[in-house]
Each structure stands twice: as C-alpha cells, then as structure tokens.
Amino acid sequence: MISVRLRRIAQINPQTSAFDRLGDDAELTFLPMEAVWPGGRIDISQRRTKAAVSTGYTRFQNGDVLVPKITPTFEAARSVLVNDLHGGVGAGTTELHILRPEGDVDGRFLLYVTNTHEFLKLGEAEMYGVAGQKRVPDAFIRDFCVELPDLESQRRIADFLDAETAHIDHFAQANNRLLDRLAERRVAAVINEVSGGEYSRKRESTLAWLNSVPDSWGEVRVGLLARMGSGHTPSRSRPEWWKECTIPWITTGEVQQVRNDRAEEIFQTREKISEVGLRNSAAELHPKGTVVLCRTAASAGYSAVMGTDMATSQDFVTWTCGARLEPFYLLWCLRAMRQDLLGRLAMGSTHKTIYVPDLQALRIPLPPTREEQAEIVRRIRSNNERVDRLMDKVKQQVALLAERRQALITAAVTGQFDVSTASGRGVTE
Incomplete structure (x- = not known):
C-alpha cells in the first residue's frame, strides 16, 4: 500500500465537459438531495433539460462518487457511486462534492473510502458554518490521506x-x-380507541376520518366543549418588552419535542416572553392542561398539552377544555385525525396553513363521560x-x-x- 492524498487519485469537483457538449433541449438525470439515500441507494429516475439546470446545480457523470457536504447527510454516510445516468450525465443539488476516479483507482473502492470511520469523523470535525448548515470543506476532501493498494x-x-x-x-x-409496520399499527390503535374500540353497537360516523362510532357517543364540535384561543408575538421593535422574560412561550421550535407522538406534554420552551410583552400584545397566558395545535408550515398538525401555564406564538391554536372534555382525550383525537386534517385543511403552496375558521369547525367523537375518555x-x-x-x-x-x-x-x-x-x-x- 502507498499513502496518497485523494487529490492525487481523483479529480475533486471537476468540470464536466460531457455536460457542456449537450444541447439545451437534451435531457439528463436530475438528482435532488432527497434522492440520495444511505447504503448507496439512489433514485435516478428524475430528469431535467440541460437548459433547466445550466446554472445553480452541480454537474457529474457516470463513474463519479458523490459525497454530500452538508450536515447531517455527510455524517449519515450517504455517498454514492453514480452509473446508468440518462445520457451519462447528471445535475443536482449544490450540496455535493464530486470525486472522479483517475488512473488505477476503482470507483467502488473510492466510494468505500468515503464511508470509512476516519473519513466521516475527520470530515465532521472539519465542518464550518452555523448549526444546521455546516459543510465539509473542499480542502478536507482534497487532502484526505488514503492507504491505496494496487488496482487488483x-x-x-x-x-x-x-x-x-x-x-x-x-x-x-x-x-x-x-x-x-409498527408505526402504522400504533396509529391504527389510536384511531380504533377514539372510535369506540370493540363497542358492539355502532353507527356510521359523520366524520371523514372515522368509519363508525358507538351509538351512545356524540360527534361534537370542539368549540362547544373547549374555549378556543391563539397566540401572538410581542413586537421585536420594543426591546423593553423582551427584558426579564419568565413566561414560557411555545413556538414552532417546540414541535420537535412531540413530533414522534411519544411525548404528550410540553414543559420547557426555548424562548420566553415578559409580563410587559404579554400585557402589550395579543398574547395570552393559557393554563396548564391547555391543548395546542400548530397550524403553519412543516409543523402543521402537530399537537401537545401544556405542562404548565404558557403562552404561544400566532402559529398555534389552543383549546382550554371545559367540564365535558378530557384534554388528553382531545389530544389523541387531534393526533388520530392529523392526516385527514392536513389533507383537507392545510392550504398554501409554500407555507401551508390550517386556517382558524376550519379549526373552529372541527368535530370529534365524544364518549358521554370524562371517566370514559x-x-x-x-x-x-x-x-x-x-x-x-x-x-x-x-x-x-x-x-x-x-x-x-x-x-x-x-x-x-x-x-x-x-x-x-x-x-x-x-x-x-
């Protein structure tokens, strides 16, 4: 074996002359980041014309090794060796380093080099940028040392x-x-429970997301059972409103805590607001046990229960339950209906939003007593x-x-x- 730097055995982020030779109307493989998967799996079915990807995209060709440069895809070992590209050429996300083997270097061996512990850990240590946007520099790729055996x-x-x-x-x-399958089973079990489980006497449900409910249950608008509220952001232009902040304030950043539906309550928030900010804005302090639902962007549809008195941003709607409704029962109804809720109500092409009038019309199956709930x-x-x-x-x-x-x-x-x-x-x- 000989010790050699990667730049001696592969071109790093080279020009792709085969791309330049294509006509503007010629089709080639298009590779967004989500099409590159761990374990070398890759989706090369998407195509674009050369004119559509002539600027702002990384170019590559058959035989290249594609190494994601951005966290967390780099650390996840999502490098791939590309072949069978349409026309032998591709273009894709700029979040890729391209390694093109030269001389007596096997492309598959080069791919495995980029999946070694040393390459991934040292590359992670060399990343630069802000949290969530860190990238592996070109220089690390070029200078990484490889113990290279002969071609055979x-x-x-x-x-x-x-x-x-x-x-x-x-x-x-x-x-x-x-x-x-287990995740599907978990969701199905929740839907089964909030639709009456093994009740023998059932009738057809009027709710789009349920087939049937027990005869003794109602199908009631949530607004008749709980006081609906929302939230607000105190003006950032008033710095005096953001001093001595002590009130927990739920924003979309808290959705991560409940995204997998394991946690039911939110106890801690990343941000807080002050008493002054609360008094001078439309923000409201909601009591412990209030149910919250995010209605905007990628977090739309996720729900939780407040573990203590809290306020929320305008991205949330809240329900403070009355005597007839158990908050955690409402929570699991909201989680059971999430896909239906998003499919019917989430509007907007860029930042989807579930609008308040639609939420005001929400109905749930209602067992007659809180004890049963x-x-x-x-x-x-x-x-x-x-x-x-x-x-x-x-x-x-x-x-x-x-x-x-x-x-x-x-x-x-x-x-x-x-x-x-x-x-x-x-x-x-």
Whole structure:
C-alpha cells in the first residue's frame, strides 16, 4: 500500500465537459438531495433539460462518487457511486462534492473510502458554518490521506464489501420495514380507541376520518366543549418588552419535542416572553392542561398539552377544555385525525396553513363521560408503550447494523484484515 492524498487519485469537483457538449433541449438525470439515500441507494429516475439546470446545480457523470457536504447527510454516510445516468450525465443539488476516479483507482473502492470511520469523523470535525448548515470543506476532501493498494486488491476489497454490505443492508431494510409496520399499527390503535374500540353497537360516523362510532357517543364540535384561543408575538421593535422574560412561550421550535407522538406534554420552551410583552400584545397566558395545535408550515398538525401555564406564538391554536372534555382525550383525537386534517385543511403552496375558521369547525367523537375518555387515554398509552418498546429494540438493531457496516468497511479499506482469507458472511455475523 502507498499513502496518497485523494487529490492525487481523483479529480475533486471537476468540470464536466460531457455536460457542456449537450444541447439545451437534451435531457439528463436530475438528482435532488432527497434522492440520495444511505447504503448507496439512489433514485435516478428524475430528469431535467440541460437548459433547466445550466446554472445553480452541480454537474457529474457516470463513474463519479458523490459525497454530500452538508450536515447531517455527510455524517449519515450517504455517498454514492453514480452509473446508468440518462445520457451519462447528471445535475443536482449544490450540496455535493464530486470525486472522479483517475488512473488505477476503482470507483467502488473510492466510494468505500468515503464511508470509512476516519473519513466521516475527520470530515465532521472539519465542518464550518452555523448549526444546521455546516459543510465539509473542499480542502478536507482534497487532502484526505488514503492507504491505496494496487488496482487488483482494490477490486477484490470492493467485491468483498459489495457482498457483505448487501447482506447487512438486507437485514437493515427488513428492520426498517418492520418499523414502518409498527408505526402504522400504533396509529391504527389510536384511531380504533377514539372510535369506540370493540363497542358492539355502532353507527356510521359523520366524520371523514372515522368509519363508525358507538351509538351512545356524540360527534361534537370542539368549540362547544373547549374555549378556543391563539397566540401572538410581542413586537421585536420594543426591546423593553423582551427584558426579564419568565413566561414560557411555545413556538414552532417546540414541535420537535412531540413530533414522534411519544411525548404528550410540553414543559420547557426555548424562548420566553415578559409580563410587559404579554400585557402589550395579543398574547395570552393559557393554563396548564391547555391543548395546542400548530397550524403553519412543516409543523402543521402537530399537537401537545401544556405542562404548565404558557403562552404561544400566532402559529398555534389552543383549546382550554371545559367540564365535558378530557384534554388528553382531545389530544389523541387531534393526533388520530392529523392526516385527514392536513389533507383537507392545510392550504398554501409554500407555507401551508390550517386556517382558524376550519379549526373552529372541527368535530370529534365524544364518549358521554370524562371517566370514559380518561380510560380510553389510559388504553392508548398502554398500547403505545408496548409498541414503542418494540420499536426501540428494532431501532437498536438498525443502529448496530450501521455500526457493523462502517466497521467492516473501515477494516477492509485500511487493510486491517485480508479479504481474500476472510470467511465471507461470517465476518458480519
């Protein structure tokens, strides 16, 4: 083996003359960031004309290794080797570094180099930029040192890793399919509970997201059961309103806490407002137990219960429940109807919004007593706990497979073992 920098064995972010030779109407492969997946999976079905991607896009060709430069896709080992591009050429997101193998370098071996532990960890350490927008610099790629065996050995290592990683990826994909099924089962169980479960006497529901409800239940507009409210942002141009801030203030940043539906309550907020700001704006202090629903942008449809007295921004609508409605029962109704709610009510092409008049018209299935509502919540929590435990175990297996995959690649590429004497799949078992 010889130690060599990447720039000596591959062109880094080179010009693509094959792209320049195309006519403006010629079609080529288009690759947005979301089309590049972990494990080398890639969707090359999208196409654009050369004229449509002549500026503002990264260009590449068959045989190139594409390395995502931005967090968290870089750390997720989402590099790919591209082949079978339409016309042999592609264009895509600018968040890619292009590595074009030269001379006696196997493209598959180069791809595995970009998936080693050292490459990913050192690249992560070299990232620059603000949180959430950090990128791996061009200089790191160029100067990264590779222990390069001869071409025959590169191909032998790549053949071995192709077989072994395919074996690992098969199990990982099976586990991910299981996670999808468990998530579907979790949602279905919630819908089943808020529609009456195993009640024997049912009638057809008038709600679009339910088939039936028990005969003894109502289907009631939420506004008749809870006081609806909203929120506001005190003027940022009045700095005196943003001093001595002590009131928890829910913004879209808090949605991350409840996005997976495991947490029911929000207790902490990233921002707070002051008593002065509250008094001089349309913001309102809502009591503990108030149900909140985000109605804008990518967080639209997500809901939670306030764990203490809080205010919200204008991105939220709130319901303070009366004597007939258990707040956590309302919460699970909102979560059960989320897809229907978004499909019917979320409007706007760029920043979708669920408008207040539509929310004022929301109806839910209503068991006659709060005790019955509380029992439904108890059963939902019990089922969710069982499913979540299973999902956690499966996720742990997926993480272990990813660790094993990277360790195997690192060991093979750096020569920690001779793949010609490795015992095949036994290495991964």
